[in-house]
Amino acid sequence: MPDVSMSIAGSPAPPKVTLRELRVRGVHVPLKRPLATSSGTVGIAPLTLIDLLTHEGVIGRTYLFCYTPLVLKPVLELLRNLSAMLAGQPVVPLELDRRLQRTFRLLGNSGVTGMAAAGIDMAAWDALARAAGLPLVRLLGGEPRRVPAYNSNGLGIIGAARAAAEAEELIAPGFGAVKVRLGYDDAAADVAVVRAVRRAIGERVQMMSDYNQALSAPEAIRRGHALDGEGLYWIEEPTRADDYEGNARIARALKTAVQIGENFGSASDMANAIAAGACDYAMPDATKIGGVTAWMRCAALAEAHGVPMSTHLFPEVSAHMMTATPTAH
Numbered sequence: 001m002p003d004v005s006m007s008i009a010g011s012p013a014p015p016k017v018t019l020r021e022l023r024v025r026g027v028h029v030p031l032k033r034p035l036a037t038s039s040g041t042v043g044i045a046p047l048t049l050i051d052l053l054t055h056e057g058v059i060g061r062t063y064l065f066c067y068t069p070l071v072l073k074p075v076l077e078l079l080r081n082l083s084a085m086l087a088g089q090p091v092v093p094l095e096l097d098r099r100l101q102r103t104f105r106l107l108g109n110s111g112v113t114g115m116a117a118a119g120i121d122m123a124a125w126d127a128l129a130r131a132a133g134l135p136l137v138r139l140l141g142g143e144p145r146r147v148p149a150y151n152s153n154g155l156g157i158i159g160a161a162r163a164a165a166e167a168e169e170l171i172a173p174g175f176g177a178v179k180v181r182l183g184y185d186d187a188a189a190d191v192a193v194v195r196a197v198r199r200a201i202g203e204r205v206q207m208m209s210d211y212n213q214a215l216s217a218p219e220a221i222r223r224g225h226a227l228d229g230e231g232l233y234w235i236e237e238p239t240r241a242d243d244y245e246g247n248a249r250i251a252r253a254l255k256t257a258v259q260i261g262e263n264f265g266s267a268s269d270m271a272n273a274i275a276a277g278a279c280d281y282a283m284p285d286a287t288k289i290g291g292v293t294a295w296m297r298c299a300a301l302a303e304a305h306g307v308p309m310s311t312h313l314f315p316e317v318s319a320h321m322m323t324a325t326p327t328a329h
């Protein structure tokens with residue numbers, strides 16, 4: 001076969017870097033405000049810190065949020081095993097992604113394996129950006145700009161009075177939006193919390209809500225109707241995240257936008273959710289979706305289907321990805 005590779009005159013190629021080692025550490029970070037959701041409480045953040053060392057001296061860095069200390073050691077062990085497997089490989093995210101998908105095809109690419117693969121992908125993109133001397137957003141073809149953000153560091157299931165007081169603290173640094181967890185004993189209690197927070201933040205600050213998958217689909221429709229007049233920007237994960245048909249029924253029934261996505265395990269999950277009409281908005285999680293590589297596939301899907309997109313956790317990398325996402329909101 002003839003060699004048809006081309007080079008573009010005058011455009012400097014990003015330097016090539018080769019993976020030497022993944023150096024990993026586990027840390028437990030106490031949260032300033034332990035987060036009580038309808039699905040459990042998170043009091044400390046078990047994090048895996050990843051340094052992707054290269055033969056050229058550049059180090060790509062990222063971290064993973066493991067949700068429970070129970071999986072911190074297994075994730076570290078898995079990454080150490082993958083370090084031995086990937087040593088000497090070029091830092092080319094699409095190739096690393098292909099290789100890791102093949103490695104885990106029989107076991108499955110979600111859960112702990114997906115998390116480890118995402119960490120490698122994010123660290124690889126960071127190494128490439130550092131090698132090129134560019135912020136990641138420029139490497140992705142975008143331009144640094146301001147990205148709107150909401151404050152979600154609190155407002156767990158803590159009751160109307162405490163939620164109202166906490167909401168005031170959350171907007172104090174200048175945030176234009178906050179997110180409140182719902183899933184109290186009944187619809188009246190959910191509405192009372194939303195109204196208390198609204199009184200505290202005023203009309204100009206946006207309010208999102210999150211049920212963390214607490215409700216059945218019929219109950220979500222009942223509560224959603226009770227909340228439809230409250231001006232919520234979205235209702236997040238009202239029912240089981242992987243029940244796309246149930247979420248579609250809820251989205252059709254409510255005036256308020258339905259948001260899901262933090263539990264998408266791949267761009268295919270997002271494609272299936274969009275095909276089912278399961279959400280008005282989508283918010284993939286950088287780690288669960290599979291890192292920067294998978295995020296950009298989701299961004300293309302969102303643009304093709306006109307779905308506004310936002311992020312979940314990992315602001316350090318997500319801000320870059322949002323800036324390169326056509327439907328970012």
Ligand code: MG
Pocket residue numbers: 210212236237262
């Ligand atoms: Mg959520």
